[in-house]
Amino acid sequence: MVNTNIEEIKQDNEHVYDRQKELKLLDESKEGVKGLVDAGLTKVPKIFIHDKIHEHNNKQTSSTNLSIPIIDLGPLFTNPTSSSSRLEIIKKVKYASEKWGFFQVVNHGIPFTVLDEMIDGVVRFHEQDTEMKKEFYSRDSGKRVYYNTNFDLFVTPAVNWRDTLSCVMGPQPLDPQKLPTVCRYIFLMYSLIFKCLF
Numbered sequence: 078m079v080n081t082n083i084e085e086i087k088q089d090n091e092h093v094y095d096r097q098k099e100l101k102l103l104d105e106s107k108e109g110v111k112g113l114v115d116a117g118l119t120k121v122p123k124i125f126i127h128d129k130i131h132e133h134n135n136k137q138t139s140s141t142n143l144s145i146p147i148i149d150l151g152p153l154f155t156n157p158t159s160s161s162s163r164l165e166i167i168k169k170v171k172y173a174s175e176k177w178g179f180f181q182v183v184n185h186g187i188p189f190t191v192l193d194e195m196i197d198g199v200v201r202f203h204e205q206d207t208e209m210k211k212e213f214y215s216r217d218s219g220k221r222v223y224y225n226t227n228f229d230l231f232v233t234p235a236v237n238w239r240d241t242l243s244c245v246m247g248p249q250p251l252d253p254q255k256l257p258t259v260c261r262y263i264f265l266m267y268s269l270i271f272k273c274l275f
Contacts, residue, residue: 099124100231107214108207109226109240115207127235146173151184186274187267195267198260202242205259213242213257221245222255246271 099122106112113122148169152162173180202210202224215223216230224242227233244256246268256264 094123096124100236103226103236104216104230107211109210109214109224110238111203111240112207121238124236125238146177146180148173148180148182149184150182150186154184154186187270191263191267191270194263195260198263199242201259202257203240205257209257209259218243221247221251222257 103109103113103122103124108115146169148166150166152159153166156162170180210224213222213224216225217223218228222242222244224240226240227236228241230236242257242260244251244264251265251268253261253265
């Protein structure tokens, strides 16, 4: 069943634009971007339109050979007592975080089959019935498991076309009952492997 808020977002997109109202409707629907698509949205709401894209597309860009920083954790496994290996990795993570904002981790020890199943589990979560997902919808980033659309929904100049399932794997074990059923097993498996490795 289509939520009234989703219908209102679709209608508001065609009339007077009230950004705060549109953001609030999207958030209160707890259906996210996928809810808009599932409701038959035919036009992208203004909250998702990035004005800077038009500006960027008009500028000439030059081709450069940039590569994403790669952090190799292999030395942690081959020489676990080496403090110099550990410090070198920390230095690389710090640099990549400050200068790039992201990096790729290789030789981390987590099997590719587990990583693939994690992706499949998250897809299953997003593809399930909306009412099941709503249980996990929250703006509280202090929770260990939550789902929402755009963590910065009310402060960003343009909303990103995404929904996110977040699961914080910390030193304390996850409570299985607080995990979505459709991906519970693989989240617990990943958490166990992660804890054993690190």
